[in-house]
Amino acid sequence: MMISPEKQQLIGVQVSTVTEEPLTRTIVTVGQITYDETRLARIQARVEGWIEQVFVDFTGKWVKKGQPLLRVYSPELLSTQRELLIAKRAKDSLGTSAFPEISANAQSLYEATRDRLRLWDISDGQIRELEKRGTPTRTMTLFAPVEGFVLTRNALRGQRITPEMELYTIADLSTIWVLADIYEYEVPLIHLGQPATMTFPYFPGKTFTGKVTFIYPQLDNQTRTLKVRLQFPNVDHQLKPDMYASVSFPIDYGRKLAVPESAVLDSGTRQIVFIAREDGHFEPRTVQLGAKVNDRFIIESGLTVGEKIVTSGNFLIDSESQLKAAMSGMTGHEH
Missing domain, CATH: 2.40.420.20 (conserved putative lor/sdh protein from methanococcus maripaludis s2 fold)
Structure with missing residues (x-):
């Protein structure tokens, strides 16, 4: 025409x-900070007993790895320490026996008692100290296995405890997770390892950089969105669980043949x-x-x-x- x-x-x-031109766009959504589940530690005692002393006595406290949490008195642990000292003396005295079976049995009993203590989270260093001292300790100290903040505390002085009881939960917040909702039509644009940025109105001018670490398999039927999990470093602990953030995903299409929408x-x-x-x-x-x-x-x-x-x-x-x-x-x- x-x-x-x-x-x-x-x-x-x-x-x-x-023309061919470089095309980029940005997906912007809301994200909520949560704990990195791989950096949560739940503290339980491997033995039955009674709490004699609590060193970390409130939630929110920051603890170092190896810091004492509480001290437990356990009759069973006390008895096993005595058994170890007896087994060690028998091993030492019978080690040069002319009868190999007697020497082997003494060694076997000693090793079995050491293994029982190890199963109760008694370290080899503590066992060596026990053998050097020659007398059992009345109590056992539980130490923080990780550095982080105490989320929950269920340990009270005088309380009877059993192995299934959770005494503390500690969260290492040096890395945090962020959960973001992506509309279903945007899902094909998101992939594992994809970089993302995060901003907060109360941190003006500051941008946090992270990446996509998991894409959840199920869609929310009501909102038609899919949850995406991101990971961000948080060395200075500025970012707190349950904070809301603006999350941006830069999408790079490369050079493409494109025309204006109006065409x-x-x-x-x-x-x-x-x-x-x-x-x-x-x-x-x-x-x-x-x-x-x-x-x-x-x-x-x-x-x-x-x-x-x-x-x-x-x-x-x-x-x-x-x-x-x-x-x-x-x-x-x-x-």
Whole structure:
């Protein structure tokens, strides 16, 4: 179809050249900070007994790795220490026995008693100290296995404890997780290891950098969103669990052949772009669209670099084309 330059100007036709261009966009969503579940430690005693002394007596306290938490009196532990000292004396005295079986039995009993203490979290260093001292200790001290903050405390002085009781929960907050919701149409753009940034209104000018570490398998049926888990370093402990943040995912599509959104006419069954010829002719061309990036469509097929396309006034060109086609049909019918 041909349109005169005057009419093109009247209907506001604008033309641009198809090019390949670098395309990027950013997905922005809300994230909530939570604990890194791999850095949670739950403290339990391996023996039955009674708490004699509590060293860490409130939640929120920061503890170092190896810091004493509480002291436990355990009759069973006391008895086993005595057994070890007796077994060691027997091993030492019978080690040079002329009867190998007696020597081997003494060694076996000693090793079995040591193993029982190890199963109760008594370290080799503590066992060596016991053997050097020669007398059992009345109590056992539980130490923090990790550095972090005390989340829960269920240890009270005088309390009877059993192995299944959780006495403390300690969280290492040097790394935190962030859970973010992604709309289902954005899910294909997110992948493991993808970088992300996080900002807070109360940390102006500060940006935290992390990455996607897990994409949950199930979609929320109500919100049509998928949870994505990110990991961020938190060495200075500025970030606290349950804080809300703005999370941004930069998406890089690379260099793509793309056209402005305004250049595409969608008929419902196909997408059309008008090609502008030098002689004033306009040719409708069916194209296959890819992703929409900001105000541009990626073109999968139908156009080549260097072609001239209509970016404004194409709706009126389409109307003019349909009108001319209808009039042509009427003229043909009259003949």
